[in-house]
Amino acid sequence: MDSRFIWVVLFILCAAAGLSSAAPATIDSPDGSVRVAFDLEEGRPKYRIERFGRELIQRSAMGFVLKGGRPLQGPFEIGSVHTRTFDETWVQPWGEKREIRNRYNELAVSLVEKGKNGRRMDVVFRVYEDGVGFRYEIPAQNGLERFEITDETTEFALAGDPAAWWIPAYNRDQVEYEQLYRRTPVSAMDTAHTPLTLETANGLYLSIHEAALTDYAAMQLAPAGRNTLKADLTPWSDGIRVKARTPMKTPWRTIQIADDPGGLITSYLILNLNEPNALGDVSWIKPGKYAGIWWAMHLDLATWSTGPRHGATTENAKKYIDFASRNGLAGVLVEGWNRGWDGDWTVHGDRFDFTRSARDYDIREVAAYASEKGVGLIGHNETGGAVPNYERQLKEAFALYEKLGIHTVKTGYVANGPRLQRIDGKGEKAGEWHHGQYMVRHHQKVVEEAARRRIMIDVHEPVKDTGLRRTWPNLMTREGARGQEYEAWSPDGGNPPEHATILPFTRLLAGPMDYTPGIVGLRFGPERPRNRVNTTTAKQLALYVVLYSPLHMAADLPENYEKYPDALRFIRDVPVDWEDTKVLHARIGDYVTIARKDRNSGDWYLGSVTDEEGRILEAPLAFLEPGVKYTAQIYRDGKDAHWEKNPYPLTVTEEPADASGVIKMRLAPGGGQAIRFVRTRP
């Protein structure tokens, strides 16, 4: 039976259901495995989700509380019910997979408030084999134009009490998303950021997140009774959650479903729920690797501020450009290049000047040198959280960068405390959260302005990714988690070995992450006595494959790479733009193995990382092209390698490989393995 036929059947069922507000309207995924049922319970909208006939999300509330008006929660009547089916395959201009199939069945229910002058609200569900997205649409209507949302009452009433991997929201002691993941039952959770990853008692994996967040507040998930989570929207400084006008569409609330944690990684539901490319020609957008004046500051070998140890000097920048050029790296990041770094810039972020260089840094000279060497300079825009100051300079700054041939900008929002600095830097006390509607709008402004100037964006201290790169493909990557810099200075000793085995199943489900891997000098000098990198060398290499990002840093100092040419070779070789992605092993918090196909050469790359446990894993090579001979260049943990006791040993070997083979991998405790499969050209 083809999907068209299913759709027709569903249409009839649903349209019929729509006539009676008692019976639920249901819609199945095209393959029939996932079902959403919507109904009104005493006029209040409710949805639930089943998979293979078993309830995953029990009947859950929907709606809004508005300022100065009745809650938009019912009692409603169903005005109309529409279903449609959709199936297309679209091409990512860059990404972890070239061709993505977007195939869903949609149920759209128009609700009308009972009584006179009833307000209208629509709910739209899209049901995929790999999960569900739904959103609210509030149409233009008399009596509801501008309005303020004080609460979104969407609930996720989980069947059972799944295990959850989560980070707390509103944590005043941490830089927002930059926390280690906790694992507890849902019943023991505090309010958490999304993506929230869940494992049910029967071995299903879910991720609750959102898609297409462009003019709304980010959604956290708050406990709301027995195994129920409720939408918690980041407020404005005045307590309002969302300031809106009709017609309005909320972001999609998403629930991804997989039988194996690897299935969450290869689910593209978040991207599918975003709008297609809005930029047209994007041939100017080029994924790439970059070096940078950055790690030295984290090791306290140099400073962002001016002075005798200033990192961003013309001379030093040229040294990094030479290094990048020699090693085929596309870009060089220079942090601390501009005016405003002296003093406490997390308090005085409004002093940042985004067009004027520090005295010992000649941006024109450096840009010209980079251009001559075939390297792209990456502009750095740290705002210190002073967003209005940045916005005021945005047009001028980006115009300058375009003129200088700077096609990538890394933004930063390090604020003094959990909220961003005063909005306007004029002495007002109010501060905005990183993830409220104010900042969502700001990031959108930056991306759109960047697109006008053909600039790619890499956001640090960002709002979480919700798949916007589909619509604005110049929005390349973000931080938004504990990255590798914590290894350099964190008082808690850095990221424990399991961190990188959790990220692919949590943070990375949102989208690419600029983790800044590739540290090969795993132990530091006397300047950092209590820190070290908590991985082996091979694991650093594997991170390039395991943690997807279209911009990946070769984060270490050039002088360290010169000491470890074997490791550098893999970092030179590994691409950042992929034709396809396969997950071979997936155990959240324990180990993960991912294979990806280079978009350009057709070579395959494999990365595998483990936590504190050593592992022996078998990787079947069925992902390789049948009939093609490859040479496997294997970068494995050397003898007695150990993240804590003996991190350096790396053994590099070559062997023939083809699709019928199996590679037995031995990962040291805290170790990994990276493999390049080079097509043998006849």
Add this chain to the structure above:
Amino acid sequence: MDSRFIWVVLFILCAAAGLSSAAPATIDSPDGSVRVAFDLEEGRPKYRIERFGRELIQRSAMGFVLKGGRPLQGPFEIGSVHTRTFDETWVQPWGEKREIRNRYNELAVSLVEKGKNGRRMDVVFRVYEDGVGFRYEIPAQNGLERFEITDETTEFALAGDPAAWWIPAYNRDQVEYEQLYRRTPVSAMDTAHTPLTLETANGLYLSIHEAALTDYAAMQLAPAGRNTLKADLTPWSDGIRVKARTPMKTPWRTIQIADDPGGLITSYLILNLNEPNALGDVSWIKPGKYAGIWWAMHLDLATWSTGPRHGATTENAKKYIDFASRNGLAGVLVEGWNRGWDGDWTVHGDRFDFTRSARDYDIREVAAYASEKGVGLIGHNETGGAVPNYERQLKEAFALYEKLGIHTVKTGYVANGPRLQRIDGKGEKAGEWHHGQYMVRHHQKVVEEAARRRIMIDVHEPVKDTGLRRTWPNLMTREGARGQEYEAWSPDGGNPPEHATILPFTRLLAGPMDYTPGIVGLRFGPERPRNRVNTTTAKQLALYVVLYSPLHMAADLPENYEKYPDALRFIRDVPVDWEDTKVLHARIGDYVTIARKDRNSGDWYLGSVTDEEGRILEAPLAFLEPGVKYTAQIYRDGKDAHWEKNPYPLTVTEEPADASGVIKMRLAPGGGQAIRFVRTRP
């Protein structure tokens, strides 16, 4: 570095360690991932086990308590330390894999009690990549000849508190091993049977069991303080655990280790620790499928006892022989064929006569008919637990069977209550547990007598398997768990769907199981209103591949198979003797997919089963022979199939397949999938 070199290094280290009783003697697995350390703590022997430098078993006690003498637990001195390395590949005459590599490093420590007339005891460790075996050897010595063990003090002090899948020992309400598995932390366990399967917090899987149990009591595992389990030997009726004489070797205590639950399934450590084939020519031993007069009794459509509904009549047996002959099944089991079934045979098992037929069953006529049809008759020896009665008749009975061409015997030990009936049936009150030394010796007697008569043995209500089939390859299979007959009559509604997703990781780790799959009449008549088979049809087929047994039953009634020719075709086709075994998906209690290669044709078969959850699983076909084209005959759950609501729908399709492909499988709730990959012969 080759293993020989490692061995030399170890030898030097260990021999040196042997000179000082303070430093531990250590031995690593040939690949270096597993380490055993042995030392004396205030003279008391202790061992511990590490993997990749992390402790799995903390320092744990060893030794014995003897009746009428001092405990054999120290204080000892180390007399000598020997290490050796071993590496061979041996061939299973039949099995789940033809060639098995047996590669280990061994550490043998000779201990001498301190003081005058010190007794001697050796401990021997074999360390494999996939785990550890160790045993005690008590050499011949003056002053220690006959002795009685009242306790074995071996401990397994687990690091952490792993999750355990277990069944309780000494459960007076259940037929011994025939229980549903529980999952609790080790800290919440009662005394449990082995194999005991464990999952550590960091995602390692362990199985604690024993190997080569031939003249000793079976070992259970009893809680002994924080996350420590202690050997608990099944006692004789007089309370003694083991009656022994020197020289004596205990069974091997085994700890298997894998990074994935599937690794436990493809670990052959238990077989490797058994002695090689003791029978010489075993070409007469032939794995095969069988039908039988059996399920009808479980459905109460026929009786074991004589009377109008007697199942084992000459006429009925011929009907089953015809069915087996038509469908290429090797054997026919006839239960209730002999004298002794009338009355309560669980009390009067001593009335069983193993050479004389019931009046309406002519064993000679049936045997001749079977022989003429090319089918092997399977003798059934239910003892009712009256073991001496059976032993008295053993030689005569097996001689008769050999004469009649009966080359397989299914034994049974259904006793009235948790212990076997009086030992000698002469009114004595004492009874023996199913798993004490008395019964271990009995089963050994039966197997050896059977081998003399070229008879294969299938034991029901057995002592657990400890790999003896390697030494006595006529010991084919056993029950020893809740089999499918519980679906026919169990007051608790039968085996829940998850049962078959737990067995491969628990009971089946011991060895083959006669689960009696292949029921296609999934709903019963009015005679069984409260029971049904808790699977779909496709899952019944998949069980032939998932649950390994060299003798597998086509358990349903011939008239049911006639109604479902599609299902019957797979049951006809599926072999029971394998060249190789691969585990594709493994999640204990949730789902499991296993592929096996037919030893004769080179065709591959795949079985996948799930619990109550429907699943979408991808099976990469890398196990297929590269370059060979196959036709995949796929037996999948039909539309809307559901174990409870709609179990029958089965869809059979064919498609081309090769090693580079991936099959996406959709398993219904409580369902499964079975695939035959037929080599396309040019």
